[in-house]
Amino acid sequence: MSTVNYKYLANTGMVFMAVGSLMACLAQQPISLIGDGILIIGLIISTWGFSGWRP
Amino acid sequence: MSDYEHTSVPENERRSLWSVTSVWVGYVFLLASMIAGAGLAAKMPLSTVILVTLVANTFLAILASIMSMISYKTGYTFALLSRFSFGLYGSKIPSILYALIQMGWYTIQSALYGHLIAVAFDLDPMGEGIAMFSSAIIMGIFGIVGIKALEILSFVSIPAMVFICIGTVMRSADDAGGWSVLFNMVPESSIGFFPAVSIVIGTWVFGAATTVSDFNRYASSRGDAIKGSILGLLVVNTFVVLCGAVVGTAAGDPDMVNVLMGMGLIVPAFVLLTTNLWTTNGANIYSVGLTLSNVFNSVSRKKIMIVIVAITAFFTLFKPYELGAIFGILITAGIIVPPLAGIIISDYYIIHHGNYPDINKYQFKNINYNAIISWVCASVTVYVIDWGIQALNALVVSFLVYTFLMKISRYQVITTVEEHV
Numbered sequence: 001m002s003t004v005n006y007k008y009l010a011n012t013g014m015v016f017m018a019v020g021s022l023m024a025c026l027a028q029q030p031i032s033l034i035g036d037g038i039l040i041i042g043l044i045i046s047t048w049g050f051s052g053w054r055p
Numbered sequence: 056m057s058d059y060e061h062t063s064v065p066e067n068e069r070r071s072l073w074s075v076t077s078v079w080v081g082y083v084f085l086l087a088s089m090i091a092g093a094g095l096a097a098k099m100p101l102s103t104v105i106l107v108t109l110v111a112n113t114f115l116a117i118l119a120s121i122m123s124m125i126s127y128k129t130g131y132t133f134a135l136l137s138r139f140s141f142g143l144y145g146s147k148i149p150s151i152l153y154a155l156i157q158m159g160w161y162t163i164q165s166a167l168y169g170h171l172i173a174v175a176f177d178l179d180p181m182g183e184g185i186a187m188f189s190s191a192i193i194m195g196i197f198g199i200v201g202i203k204a205l206e207i208l209s210f211v212s213i214p215a216m217v218f219i220c221i222g223t224v225m226r227s228a229d230d231a232g233g234w235s236v237l238f239n240m241v242p243e244s245s246i247g248f249f250p251a252v253s254i255v256i257g258t259w260v261f262g263a264a265t266t267v268s269d270f271n272r273y274a275s276s277r278g279d280a281i282k283g284s285i286l287g288l289l290v291v292n293t294f295v296v297l298c299g300a301v302v303g304t305a306a307g308d309p310d311m312v313n314v315l316m317g318m319g320l321i322v323p324a325f326v327l328l329t330t331n332l333w334t335t336n337g338a339n340i341y342s343v344g345l346t347l348s349n350v351f352n353s354v355s356r357k358k359i360m361i362v363i364v365a366i367t368a369f370f371t372l373f374k375p376y377e378l379g380a381i382f383g384i385l386i387t388a389g390i391i392v393p394p395l396a397g398i399i400i401s402d403y404y405i406i407h408h409g410n411y412p413d414i415n416k417y418q419f420k421n422i423n424y425n426a427i428i429s430w431v432c433a434s435v436t437v438y439v440i441d442w443g444i445q446a447l448n449a450l451v452v453s454f455l456v457y458t459f460l461m462k463i464s465r466y467q468v469i470t471t472v473e474e475h476v
Contacts, residue, residue: 010210017215017218024320025225039322043215054071055071
């Protein structure tokens with residue numbers, strides 16, 4: 001995979017983390033549970049991205 | 056890959072601003088700073104807490120910037136820098152003390168993380184022991200692999216921590232009735248401005264005076280070294296302390312993980328705790344490995360770190376977080392480490408006029424007693440004079456005493472190979 005793709009993954013993961021964190025903290029259930037899931041997916045995606053690209 | 060524990064970081068291995076800063080910021084982002092912020096918010100209005108935090112972190116950022124400029128220019132770790140002022144064997148004394156203190160904190164934090172995992176999953180004592188032992192091993196792996204692994208960990212963790220903190224602060228403020236209610240709350244007790252500044256300085260003076268050198272020696276320019284220091288302390292530590300202050304005021308609990316658990320937000324609490332402890336502890340044990348490389352010159356950093364991680368993992372089984380005396384010893388010992396920065400700053404800027412020679416082309420005398428005497432004087436000052444900001448007092452005393460002793464004795468710690476023979 002090219003560096004550009006890793007960069008997209010890292011940035012996409014961060015966006016997921018931002019959305020997931022705010023949903024998890026601010027929304028009521030069951031939306032907050034969806035936020036939990038998005039937060040965890042964001043962590044996984046950004047770990048993958050930052051393993052191949054770092055600013 | 057070498058982490059340049061015995062030599063200067065070469066120019067082609069210097070890293071970008073974000074790479075260097077990520078590890079330092081991950082190290083600084085700590086729940087204990089939030090608890091300090093919440094403690095202040097219980098004794099003074101939020102508007103004053105903001106002012107206190109900015110003043111304290113400005114001081115920390117200046118101190119960290121000075122140490123970072125030295126480490127950027129030389130490319131040396133904190134332990135190697137201390138060799139120029141303490142001598143070849145003399146530098147092993149502060150190195151060992153520094154390593155023992157950091158290992159103590161590493162063991163406590165690893166055990167605490169394992170304990171919380173055990174509580175969350177309702178593990179029996181055997182399971183808790185395995186969780187604590189495994190925590191120390193897993194966190195240690197990042198330190199053993201080195202700076203690249205710490206960078207990845209920090210790049211992933213920092214945004215997660217920032218977003219969760221923002222979410223928790225917004226939720227807490229909303230639950231408390233809004234920002235205007237928070238800013239108009241009158242605290243039940245009070246604290247003076249300078250004692251409050253001293254508390255915030257105490258959160259990171261140890262790292263700003265010592266550990267920052269181990270990360271910012273990778274900076275590719277003087278500006279990056281300074282920007283990294285400012286970003287870590289003036290921006291991030293201020294953010295962390297103020298988050299703690301707001302959540303402490305709003306929820307009445309200084310521990311953000313507890314607050315999140317209380318709101319039923321288990322996943323954000325777990326993510327915050329994990330990212331927070333892993334980034335700090337990974338960088339912590341990495342710094343210990345670099346420092347002990349100065350003590351055991353002939354042993355590789357990785358071998359030293361494997362032994363350190365194994366020892367700390369073993370000691371997690373004794374649940375050190377339950378032993379109040381251990382906290383007392385570590386906090387007391389931690390006070391006598393910042394004066395080392397005063398000695399190094401004096402040695403670099405005053406004695407060596409801002410230029411250390413290549414460590415491999417010179418020989419070091421065994422012990423510079425001027426440095427030891429200065430350190431002892433500064434450490435005694437901390438205990439005898441209970442006035443002002445103790446860490447700053449000790450740093451100034453060590454700087455002045457060392458400069459005076461070196462000027463009147465004209466002692467040379469480094470000599471050329473020929474002179475040494």
